[in-house]
Amino acid sequence: MSSVSTAVMWFRRDLRMADNPALVEAARADRVVALFVDDAHLREPSGANRRWFLAGCLAELHDRTGGALVVRRDEPERAVRDVAREVGAEVVCCADDAGPYGTRRDDAVRAALREDDVDLQTVGTPYAVSPGTLRTKGGTPFKVFTPFSRAWRAHGWDEPVDAPRGVRWVEGVRSDGLPEAPAVTADLPTPGEAAGRRRLAAFLDGDVRRYADDRDRPGADGTSRLSPYLKWGCVHPRQALARLGRGAGPETFATELAWRDFYADVLLHEPQSARQGLDERMAGMELDTGPEADARLAAWCEGRTGVPIVDAGMRQLVGAGWVHNRVRMIVASYLVKDLHIDWTRGARFFMEHLVDGDLASNQHGWQWVAGTGTDAAPYFRVFNPVAQSERFDPDGTYIRRWVPELADVPGKAIHDPTRLDGDLFAATAPDYPRPIVDHAMERDEALRRWRAATGRA
Ligand SMILES: Cc1cc2nc3c(=O)[nH]c(=O)nc-3n(C[C@H](O)[C@H](O)[C@H](O)COP(=O)(O)OP(=O)(O)OC[C@H]3O[C@@H](n4cnc5c(N)ncnc54)[C@H](O)[C@@H]3O)c2cc1C
Structure with missing residues (x-):
C-alpha cells in the first residue's frame, strides 16, 4: 500500500493507537483520516453507561489524533463513502467485525465504496483468535468450550504491534462533533486507552497472581475489571496475553479470555443465538x-x-x-x-x-x-x-x-x-x-x- 496517498482509518470497537493492525496499515499512506461513525443502529440500543464510556474513549482518541477525529452521525454506508470521496481516499481500513449487524453493515459499506473504486480493507479483529478461525477435526465449528480452548491455545496469537509514529492526520474534514456524554448515575471506570493500559498493568503486576483463588469471590475485587476496555478495544486481548507469564493465575486468566473468543465464534456461526435459544x-x-x-x-x-x-x-x-x-x-x-x-x-x-x-x-x-x-x-x-x-x-x-x-x-x-x-x-x-x-x-x-x-x- 506504499503508493496510497490518502487512507481512511475507520475506528469502531478498536479505540486505541497501540497494537492496532488496521491503523498500522492505514498509516502506510501519506495522509490518514481518522473516522468514527455515530451509527443510530448501535447507539439507540446502548444504555447511557456504554454511551458515556464511548464518549470518553472518543474524546481521548480526538486528543491523540491532534484533534483530527472526524465524527459523522449518519448511515455508515453513506458516511464512510462521503468521507472517502471528500478526501479522495483510495482505501478505508478497519478491524473486521463478525457480529450479525457488523457483517451486514460492512457488506453495505464495501458495496458503496466499490462504486468509487475504493477498497474496504479489514485487518485484524477484536479477538486473540479471530472468529471463524478454529474448527474441530471434523471441520465443523466448535460447540463445546473445552476443546475450543485447547485449539485456541494451540493456535496462539500474534505479538502486539506498536502504535505507528508520525502519522499525518488529515485536518479540516467536516465533523459532526464528538458525541455528548449522557448523564449517568452509575459510578463508572475512567474511559480510554490510557486508563485501560493502567488497569492492565496494575492487574498484571498484582492481582493476576491470586486470580485463580480470588476470581470467584465477589467481595475480593480479584478480577481484572478489563471488560469495558476490551469491549471498546481500548485494550486488545493480545496485549494481556503477551505479558501474562506462567502459573495458575495467568493460566486461568487466559482461559477467561478464551471464553470471550469462544462466544464470538459461536455468534459468527449461529447469529440467531443473539435473540433466541440455541437448544x-x-x-x-x-x-x-x-x-x-x-x-x-x-x-x-x-x-x-x-x-x-x-x-x-x-x-x-x-x-x-x-x-x-x-x-x-x-x-x-x-x-x-x-x-x-x-x-x-x-x-x-x-x-x-x-x-x-x-x-x-x-x-x-x-x-x-x-x-x-x-x-x-x-x-x-x-x-x-x-x-x-x-x-x-x-x-x-x-x-x-x-x-x-x-x-x-x-x-x-x-x-x-x-x-x-x-x-x-x-x-x-x-x-x-x-x-x-x-x-x-x-x-x-x-x-x-x-x-x-x-x-x-
Ligand atoms: C449472564 C452473564 C452475562 C454476561 N455479560 C457479559 C457482557 O455483556 N460483556 C462481557 O464482557 N462479559 C459478560 N459476561 C462475562 C463475565 O461476567 C465478564 O466478562 C466479567 O465479569 C468481566 O469482569 P472482568 O473484566 O473483571 O473479568 P476477568 O475475570 O478479569 O476476565 C478477563 C476477561 O475475560 C473475559 N471473560 C471472562 N469471563 C467471561 C465469560 N464467562 N464469557 C465471556 N468472556 C469472559 C472478559 O473479556 C473479561 O474482561 C457475562 C456473564 C454472564 C454469566
Missing part, C-alpha cells in the same frame, strides 16, 4: 408472563427480591454498570429458574446497564445459565442462591457493600435474614423485604417445567 428443545418451556411476573421482574431489577446476594448483584449492576462474573451467574439463574422469566428479558436489562455490555458474551452468558445455549450447564443444575452466597461471599463483605440495610445483620444470617427470628429481622433490617418466592418450591417447579418441555425424566 430448540427448550423453546417449549413454560414461562411466567403477565402482571405478577412483571412485578417479580421489577423486584429483580431493583434489587428487592429478599435474597441478599441477588439484590447485591442487581444493585451493583445499576450502581456500577458492572457485576462480578459469579454474581452475574447467580442473578441470571434466579431470574430464569426461581422466577421462571424468559432469559431474554434479563439479558435486555443487563445490556441496558452494563458498561461492558457485549452481544456475544452477554447473550451466551445468559444462555449458558438458562441451559438453552452451546455448552450450557445442564438445566437440572439449579443454583441455590443462598448456598452460592455462603460459598463465595462467606463473610458477606460483598452483600454488606451493596445492600446497606443488611449491614448490621450478624454472622451467617447475612445470606438469608429469614434465619433470624421475626423480631430480630424486623429490628436489624426493618427496610429489607422478605423473599418474594421460596427457592425450594421454585426449584421443583423449574424442574417440572423442564421435564414437561424436554420429555426427560
Whole structure:
C-alpha cells in the first residue's frame, strides 16, 4: 500500500493507537483520516453507561489524533463513502467485525465504496483468535468450550504491534462533533486507552497472581475489571496475553479470555443465538408472563427480591454498570429458574446497564445459565442462591457493600435474614423485604417445567 496517498482509518470497537493492525496499515499512506461513525443502529440500543464510556474513549482518541477525529452521525454506508470521496481516499481500513449487524453493515459499506473504486480493507479483529478461525477435526465449528480452548491455545496469537509514529492526520474534514456524554448515575471506570493500559498493568503486576483463588469471590475485587476496555478495544486481548507469564493465575486468566473468543465464534456461526435459544428443545418451556411476573421482574431489577446476594448483584449492576462474573451467574439463574422469566428479558436489562455490555458474551452468558445455549450447564443444575452466597461471599463483605440495610445483620444470617427470628429481622433490617418466592418450591417447579418441555425424566 506504499503508493496510497490518502487512507481512511475507520475506528469502531478498536479505540486505541497501540497494537492496532488496521491503523498500522492505514498509516502506510501519506495522509490518514481518522473516522468514527455515530451509527443510530448501535447507539439507540446502548444504555447511557456504554454511551458515556464511548464518549470518553472518543474524546481521548480526538486528543491523540491532534484533534483530527472526524465524527459523522449518519448511515455508515453513506458516511464512510462521503468521507472517502471528500478526501479522495483510495482505501478505508478497519478491524473486521463478525457480529450479525457488523457483517451486514460492512457488506453495505464495501458495496458503496466499490462504486468509487475504493477498497474496504479489514485487518485484524477484536479477538486473540479471530472468529471463524478454529474448527474441530471434523471441520465443523466448535460447540463445546473445552476443546475450543485447547485449539485456541494451540493456535496462539500474534505479538502486539506498536502504535505507528508520525502519522499525518488529515485536518479540516467536516465533523459532526464528538458525541455528548449522557448523564449517568452509575459510578463508572475512567474511559480510554490510557486508563485501560493502567488497569492492565496494575492487574498484571498484582492481582493476576491470586486470580485463580480470588476470581470467584465477589467481595475480593480479584478480577481484572478489563471488560469495558476490551469491549471498546481500548485494550486488545493480545496485549494481556503477551505479558501474562506462567502459573495458575495467568493460566486461568487466559482461559477467561478464551471464553470471550469462544462466544464470538459461536455468534459468527449461529447469529440467531443473539435473540433466541440455541437448544430448540427448550423453546417449549413454560414461562411466567403477565402482571405478577412483571412485578417479580421489577423486584429483580431493583434489587428487592429478599435474597441478599441477588439484590447485591442487581444493585451493583445499576450502581456500577458492572457485576462480578459469579454474581452475574447467580442473578441470571434466579431470574430464569426461581422466577421462571424468559432469559431474554434479563439479558435486555443487563445490556441496558452494563458498561461492558457485549452481544456475544452477554447473550451466551445468559444462555449458558438458562441451559438453552452451546455448552450450557445442564438445566437440572439449579443454583441455590443462598448456598452460592455462603460459598463465595462467606463473610458477606460483598452483600454488606451493596445492600446497606443488611449491614448490621450478624454472622451467617447475612445470606438469608429469614434465619433470624421475626423480631430480630424486623429490628436489624426493618427496610429489607422478605423473599418474594421460596427457592425450594421454585426449584421443583423449574424442574417440572423442564421435564414437561424436554420429555426427560
Ligand atoms: C449472564 C452473564 C452475562 C454476561 N455479560 C457479559 C457482557 O455483556 N460483556 C462481557 O464482557 N462479559 C459478560 N459476561 C462475562 C463475565 O461476567 C465478564 O466478562 C466479567 O465479569 C468481566 O469482569 P472482568 O473484566 O473483571 O473479568 P476477568 O475475570 O478479569 O476476565 C478477563 C476477561 O475475560 C473475559 N471473560 C471472562 N469471563 C467471561 C465469560 N464467562 N464469557 C465471556 N468472556 C469472559 C472478559 O473479556 C473479561 O474482561 C457475562 C456473564 C454472564 C454469566
